Amino acid sequence: MLVDVRPIHKLRGDRAVDVGASLAPVLGALCEDSVDLSRLRVVCDWVQYKGNFRQPVDVRPILAPGTDLLAAHGTAPVAEEIEVAIDLRRSGDGGIKDAVHEALGNRQDASVPSPPARVELEDWMPTSRSCVWSFNALYWQALDLWEQATGRQYEQALPGGESDARNRGAVGELVADMLTGFDDLAARNALPEELYVVELGVGNGNQAKVWLDEFAAADRAHGTEYYRRLQYLMCDYSPHVLELARKAVTDHAAHVSSFVLDATAPTTALGFLRGKVFLVYISNVYDNLPTEEVARIGGRSYRVEARAYLARGDVVDLAEYVAASEAAVPALIHKLLRLGPALLAEALPERFPGVETAVGFWQRAWQALKLEERYVPLPGLDTYRIAPGVGGEVLRPLLESGHDVRMHVNNGAVASFVDTIGLLHPFGRLLCHDLFVTDTHQYRTGFRGPGKYDGSVVNWVNGPLLQLIGSRKGFDVCYAPFAHRSGTNIVTMTARVRD
């Protein structure tokens, strides 16, 4: 049996976690159980997100090779090993031993259907396709309703209370560097007439306003007329958000255009800008795009699959909230995800007498939402597709470090990154503020998501993966701590053409 305690930074100091107090009942429960201890892994995390998708104890089957072939013939998958996952933050309350017993009882045989204590909302699937991402999309689509219900704007939910994209110090430095670059190109008669800047994910438009204000002021002070040639493209998948953002930049209206697009495929709308953009700005977007995880366990590569479910008790509460049967709850949730709260209230007034009730149902369902996981062997990294045009082979250097590791692939972020760098002018740059893992070792020592951030999903972004992919496409990708606010986990990523 392997016991892997990951949050090593929690093991020392004044507020050190008493791992022994957590692990002793876990090991006790395991020894009392009939589970094959030689085929067992115990992994301990510190899940820092108070809103998350995990139970204090989860059991994850590690499926045997050939699972895909068995499934094709209708045969139930076989678990070769079992991983017992402990959240150390929630394992010290005395009930952990019972939780282990209960979890193992649920999962000693992977072929046994889920017990009635859980209500599944979907079948097993790669996490990036789970309904948690429908919840995430709904959050951004119906943000105004969510904010009304919570009484606070989403920026207030961010650490520090505002997006790092608004930091004037950071913007000022960036603009100054860009002006110098423009001067160099102009001196070689190589500066295009139109200077394009793209922002993906505009939020409330404050970042765009700060950037444009700083650029216009710096250009005036610089004595050049680059602002006259500037075209700032605000892009978001929500027309509503774009409209709000436009109001924030009315002072620069002549230089601003809006595009509705999916951040994972910017060239669908911006293909005409290939090779022409001097700056693409993305702040706190990548960590919110669909992702799945891969793992290396015992020298074998796995894809993590997930299945969303609700605990029976939560289903009872939800049913009571809308005066429906427990059996109706999953269908109501899927209807909510399809229609959104406003239309749901219109469609089912007997259950949702007002939009507020629908929003309440949404928030309660979101709070209760959990994910169970399993590891499915990958027949080969080359058979795994990370994003369009990006095969799984690129993961090999990260996975073959010699250690067991589980890491995010950030499929949505990779798709966005790859599509975006094609827009860059040879002297352009992609600038991104986000939660980045900058060393794969960090996956072995900390929990990197998923967590619930207000009504959205958050996962740290696999920085070394973007670095590798960028490198294979001729870009240098660098990471630096966000320099303009202390105590933040935000990292600045810069990607520029090399050679």
Added chain:
Amino acid sequence: MATRSPAGVLLPTAVVGSYSVPEWLERLKTDFHQQRLSRAHFDEIHDVVIKAAITDQERAGIDFVSDGELRRDNDIDYLLARIAGVRMPTMAKAYYYDYYDSVVGSHLPADAPPLGLADEFRFTAAQTDLPIKFSLTGPFSLSRRIRNEAYRSDADLVRALADVLNAEAAELVSAGATWLQLDEPFLAGYRDQVDLAIEAVNIVTKGVDATWGLHVCYGNRYARPSWEGHYDFLFPAVLEAHVDQLVLEFARKGYDDLKLLTRYGWDRTLGLGVIDVKSEDIETGDLVASRIRRALDVLPPERVVVNPDCGLRHLPAGVARAKLRAMVAGAAQVREEVVTPRPGGDLSSAAEHDPAAQRAVLAAVPNEEA
């Protein structure tokens, strides 16, 4: 200088040099550079993939094939690593395609052994009956990746590299090479140094009895252009180059620069780029034919060789094959029109050709020796 066509074929098709590098080969190349694969196995792998690349070209109907430059890690280091006097302080690579940092700390020795490219040519020649085009990165571009700590000026370094390549070209001709091409992918980024680059080209070609091509593009590193602009910077300097053929990129950029050939009186052959190698969209034969016809507005068909814009290395193999087939189909279409003018067609040069003689030439293509 006199015009020499690489063969008697009308509108022959050729590759520029590199061929599709599959992902698994990239992985093996990286493994080699990280010392996880032996040189012997690496060489055998290259032998096999070169045979496959040649077969692909033959089946596509290409008239002049190459080894796909599949042994090369990139366009620069493969040569620099073989040149005596070029030092690479760090030889480990995270990725095979990365560039080394190269330094020339003292003058390149005049009596250095050959670079070994002749053996590669011999291997390729043994695999095919078709004539072969063999490419070398030119001295100007090679110099751009070297830190010069030895020569008084960078121009002197360029000339010294040209001397090395001149000796190697002679070795290649001794091995049977008849069509050599110098690639200058960096030149478009140094428009003010064309005179130096052409001077170096002439050093390389001096006394080497081969059909010489000069390929100038806007870069194909990671399938991205490194530079933008027009070919006007090449003229009139390139008229002084002792080469038989100018191999240029058009398909991606458009054909407006063809007028430069007329304006400056280019009197030799044009390697006409008709395939965009930076796009995976597969051209149709009709599109290729229309592009060739654009060139025939300014040059007679006997002075046009049909080729992709640049190397195919970044394209998936299936796409590369399909593009080559389209290129061959387009060339055949126009060739037929030239030999048998379409009613109302205005290919003036068609009348200058004897259709019977042209058909005889075409029939001989598969076994034609350059």
